[in-house]
Amino acid sequence: MSHEQTHLMLPADSAWLALESPKNPMTITVMFRVEGLTAPRLREFMQVYWMAWERFRYMPVKRAPAWYWEPDPVFDIRHHLDVVLDRFTETSLQEWVSERLNQPFPAYRPPWKFWLVPNAEGGAALLLRIHHCYADGVSLTGIFDRLCSASPQQYPAIYGVQQTEGFSPWVSAAKDRLEQLVSGDLASDAGTDNQSPESETQGGSCSEWLEKLAHNGLKLVNEMSDFLAEPEDTPSDLKRPLLGQRHCRWSEPVPLDQFRSIAKATNVTINDVLLSCVAAAVRPRLGIAGPALDDAMLHVAVPVDIRSRLPEDLQPEPGTLGNYFGTVFVPLPIDGESALERLYRIKQETRRLKKSWQPGIAWGLAACASLIPEALRQPLSDMFYRKASAVVSNVPGTREARYIAGCRITEQMFWVPQAGDIGLGVSIVSYAGQVQFGVVADEAILTDPQEFLEDCVQELSELPGGSPIVV
Numbered sequence: 133m134s135h136e137q138t139h140l141m142l143p144a145d146s147a148w149l150a151l152e153s154p155k156n157p158m159t160i161t162v163m164f165r166v167e168g169l170t171a172p173r174l175r176e177f178m179q180v181y182w183m184a185w186e187r188f189r190y191m192p193v194k195r196a197p198a199w200y201w202e203p204d205p206v207f208d209i210r211h212h213l214d215v216v217l218d219r220f221t222e223t224s225l226q227e228w229v230s231e232r233l234n235q236p237f238p239a240y241r242p243p244w245k246f247w248l249v250p251n252a253e254g255g256a257a258l259l260l261r262i263h264h265c266y267a268d269g270v271s272l273t274g275i276f277d278r279l280c281s282a283s284p285q286q287y288p289a290i291y292g293v294q295q296t297e298g299f300s301p302w303v304s305a306a307k308d309r310l311e312q313l314v315s316g317d318l319a320s321d322a323g324t325d326n327q328s329p330e331s332e333t334q335g336g337s338c339s340e341w342l343e344k345l346a347h348n349g350l351k352l353v354n355e356m357s358d359f360l361a362e363p364e365d366t367p368s369d370l371k372r373p374l375l376g377q378r379h380c381r382w383s384e385p386v387p388l389d390q391f392r393s394i395a396k397a398t399n400v401t402i403n404d405v406l407l408s409c410v411a412a413a414v415r416p417r418l419g420i421a422g423p424a425l426d427d428a429m430l431h432v433a434v435p436v437d438i439r440s441r442l443p444e445d446l447q448p449e450p451g452t453l454g455n456y457f458g459t460v461f462v463p464l465p466i467d468g469e470s471a472l473e474r475l476y477r478i479k480q481e482t483r484r485l486k487k488s489w490q491p492g493i494a495w496g497l498a499a500c501a502s503l504i505p506e507a508l509r510q511p512l513s514d515m516f517y518r519k520a521s522a523v524v525s526n527v528p529g530t531r532e533a534r535y536i537a538g539c540r541i542t543e544q545m546f547w548v549p550q551a552g553d554i555g556l557g558v559s560i561v562s563y564a565g566q567v568q569f570g571v572v573a574d575e576a577i578l579t580d581p582q583e584f585l586e587d588c589v590q591e592l593s594e595l596p597g598g599s600p601i602v603v
Contacts, residue, residue: 139201139295141192141265143499144455146199148264149192151498151551154236155376158549159243160269161233161572162260162276163382165543166536169256171215174248177537178209181279184292187453191242192265199265201295204242213246220252230379232259233547233572255542267453269527269546270437278451280534280541293452362461362519366428369419370521374555374574381581382545383589385566390592397597398472400479403526405595406560407432407482408475409569410524411464412594413558413587417578418466431461432558433520435548436491458491459498461519471594517552529563547572558588 148158182188190201220228228249237243244262262272278291365371391402398405410432420428435457439447448454462481468474527546534541543563547570550557555574560567569588571581578584592598 137203139190141199141201142454144495145265146192147498147500148455148549149194149199155374155574156550156552156555157236158264158551159233159237159261160264160267160272160549161229161380161547162262162272163229163543163545164258164536164541165252165254166256166258167540167542169248169258169537169539170250171248173537173539174246174258175209175213177279178213178246181288181291183209185275185453186293186295187266188242188244190295191240192263207242211241212244213248216247216249217251218249220249220257222253225249225252225257226381227379229257229259232261233378233380234376235261237261237263256539258536264455264549268455268457269435269525269548270439270457271453271455272546273527273529274451275453276534276536277530280530280536282530282532282534284535284538284540286535290451293449362431363429364518365430365521366418366420368428368430368521369417370414370430370556370577371553372555372576374553375576377575378572379575379578379581380547380570380572381585382570383568383585385543385568386589386592388562388565388567390598391567393597394592394595395597398475398595400475401482404475404479404482405592406526406567407434407462407464407478407524408471408595409588409591410522410558411466411468411474411478412471412591413584414464414522415466416587417584420466425467428466430464430466431520432464432522432524433459433517433554434462434524434526436460438491438495441492456495458493458495460485460488460490460494462524471591472596475595517554520554522556522558523548523550523554524558525560527559527561529561531565533564543568545570 152158187201189207190203193200193202216228218228232247237245244260244266247257247259249257249259267275275291279288281288388402391405394400394405395402414430414432418425418428418430436459437456438458439456442456448456462478462485465474465477468477525546525548529544541563543566545561545568546559548557548559550572555577557572559570559572561570569585571578571584573581573584
C-alpha cells in the first residue's frame with residue numbers, strides 16, 4: 133500500500149483503540165426515529181452524502197509503534213448496512229438495540245455500521261454504531277447537522293471531507309511557536325542603550341510572554357495536583373467488575389420548556405437541572421444508606437468540547453472528523469436530602485469547574501494512552517477512570533425538526549462508551565424542543581435501566597417550576 137494512501141492517526145483518536153476491552157467496546161451509538169424512511173432512500177443517502185467523508189472508507193490498522201488509517205481494499209457499502217424487517221414493539225426494539233451494542237465489529241472492515249428497522253412501532257428506527265476513533269459526539273452531530281436538512285425538499289449544500297495527514301497542522305503550529313520564541317529571545321538579548329522604540333516593544337512583549345508562560349505553568353501544576361488529589365469514589369454497587377453484557381433504554385421525550393421553567397425559577401442553568409436529575413436517580417442505587425451516605429463520594433465523568441480552547445491554528449475546520457473533548461469529574465451531592473439542595477450544590481460545582489483546565493489535561497492524558505507501553509497503560513487508565521462511577525453526556529441537537537433523506541426525524545438518541553471499569557452511561561439529548569434521557573449499563577451495575585430513567589424524569593416534579601410528568 134502506498135504512503136499516500138496511509139495516514140498516521142492522531143493520538144487523541146488512537147487513544148480509543150488503546151482503551152478498548154472485550155467487555156467495554158469504545159463505540160458510539162446513534163439512534164433516530166424517522167417517519168417513512170425506506171431502504172432505497174437510505175442507500176442513496178449513504179452512497180452520495182455519508183461516504184463523502186473519505187475517512188469512512190478507512191480502517192484503523194496497528195503497525196508498531198503507532199496506529200494508521202488505511203483504506204479498506206474491498207470496501208463495499210453493503211457491508212455497512214443491514215435492513216431488519218421485523219415488526220418490533222417499543223419494548224422489543226429496546227432489547228434489539230441492546231443486542232447491537234454488544235455485537236463486536238469484524239477486525240477486517242471499517243468499524244461502523246447502519247441498521248434500518250422500517251417496520252418498528254412508532255416509526256422507522258435508524259441505528260448507527262461507530263468506533264470512537266473516527267469521531268467524538270460533537271463531530272458526529274456536526275455531520276448530521278450538515279446532512280439533515282430543515283426541509284424535506286432541501287438538499288445538503290456543503291458536506292464531505294478528504295482524509296489527510298492529521299499531524300500536519302500540529303507540526304506547523306509547533307514550528308511557528310518555536311520561531312516566535314526564538315525571535316522573542318533574540319529581541320530581548322539584543323537590547324542596548326541606543327535601542328530603538330520598536331526593539332523596546334519587542335523586548336517588553338517577550339518579557340510579558342515569559343511572565344504569562346510562567347503563570348500558566350504554575351496554574352498547570354496546581355490543576356494537575358488538584359486532579360490527582362481528587363478523592364476516588366466510595367465503593368458502591370456502581371463500582372463492580374463488569375460482565376460485558378450491556379442493556380440500553382431511552383425515555384419518552386420531555387418538553388425542553390419544562391427544564392427552562394425550573395432553571396428560571398431557581399436561577400441555575402439547564403445543565404444543572406439535568407445533572408440534578410441524574411443525582412436523584414443514582415442515589416438509591418449505590419447500596420449505601422444511613423450515616424455512611426453522609427461521607428460517600430461519587431463523581432460522574434462529563435465530556436467537554438475543547439475545540440474553542442485550542443489555539444486558533446489548531447482548531448479543526450467545521451465538518452471534520454476527530455476527537456477534541458476532555459473530561460471533567462463532577463462530584464454529585466448524593467447525600468442531599470432534597471431536590472433543591474442537590475440542585476444548588478451541583479450549581480456550585482459546575483461554576484468551579486467552568487474555570488478549570490481539567491478538560492484539557494484529561495484530553496492530553498487520554499491521548500497518551502496509545503503512546504505508552506501496554507504494561508504502563510493499565511495503571512494510567514485506572515488512575516484516570518477510577519475517579520468516576522458513571523459517564524454523563526449532554527448532546528445538543530437542532531432547535532427545529534430535521535429531515536434525513538427527505539424523511540422527518542422525530543427523535544434522536546446518543547449513547548457514548550464508558551472507558552475503564554465504568555459500567556453506567558447516561559445520555560441527555562435535546563432535539564426540536566424536547567429532551568430525552570438514555571441509559572446504557574452493564575448487567576453487573578443495573579439490572580433494570582428503565583427504573584433509573586423513571587427516577588431521572590420524576591426529579592423534575594420535585595423542583596420549583598416543575599410539573600408532574602407521565603413516564
